[in-house]
Amino acid sequence: MNFKDTVDQSLARILLLEFHEAKKHLKGMKNPPETRYYTNTIPNELKNYTVDLKSFSNGFVTFTIFKGNLERDGLESILEFVTNFRQYCQYHIHATKAYLHTRMRNKVAGFLKLIQEAKREKSDTTKKYKEFIGGTTLNLPEEDVTKKEIIKMKGAK
Numbered sequence: 001m002n003f004k005d006t007v008d009q010s011l012a013r014i015l016l017l018e019f020h021e022a023k024k025h026l027k028g029m030k031n032p033p034e035t036r037y038y039t040n041t042i043p044n045e046l047k048n049y050t051v052d053l054k055s056f057s058n059g060f061v062t063f064t065i066f067k068g069n070l071e072r073d074g075l076e077s078i079l080e081f082v083t084n085f086r087q088y089c090q091y092h093i094h095a096t097k098a099y100l101h102t103r104m105r106n107k108v109a110g111f112l113k114l115i116q117e118a119k120r121e122k123s124d125t126t127k128k129y130k131e132f133i134g135g136t137t138l139n140l141p142e143e144d145v146t147k148k149e150i151i152k153m154k155g156a157k
Helices: 006-025 067-073 075-083 085-118 147-156
Strands: 034-038 060-064 129-131 137-139
Touching (some): 006 034, 067 075
C-alpha cells in the first residue's frame, strides 16, 4: 500500500497494524481470515517478482482465506472486500483525520474562551491615588497636583 501524504502514511500504518492485531481480540468471530502486515520485507508470495520496497510506503498486507471463509461468505463477497480494501483504508484514514481536526478545533475554541475570560476590562477612569516606594498610597485630588504639594499632603497626614 502506498500513500503520498505523510499523515496518511502514519495513520495507515496504525490501521494496518490494528488489522494484524485484530485476530487476537476477535474471539467471538468464527475463523476470521488471517491478516499479515509486512513493513520492511516482501511477503513470500512476492519473492519471485522484482518489487521495489521504496514504492510501497506502508508495506504489504496479505489475507489468508480459508475454506470456511469461502463457505460462509462466498467467493464474491471475499473478492469484493479484497478489491475495495484500499478504499476502505482511505475512508477510515479520512474519518480519523476529520475526527482529530474536530477535537483540535474544540480545544482551540476552549483556549480562546479562556483567554477572553482572562482579559482585564478597560477602565475609563484614571488612577485616583499615587503609589510610592514602600507600598504607601496617597489619594489624589481631582486637579493636577505638583510633587511639592503631594509631599506637603503626605507630611500633614
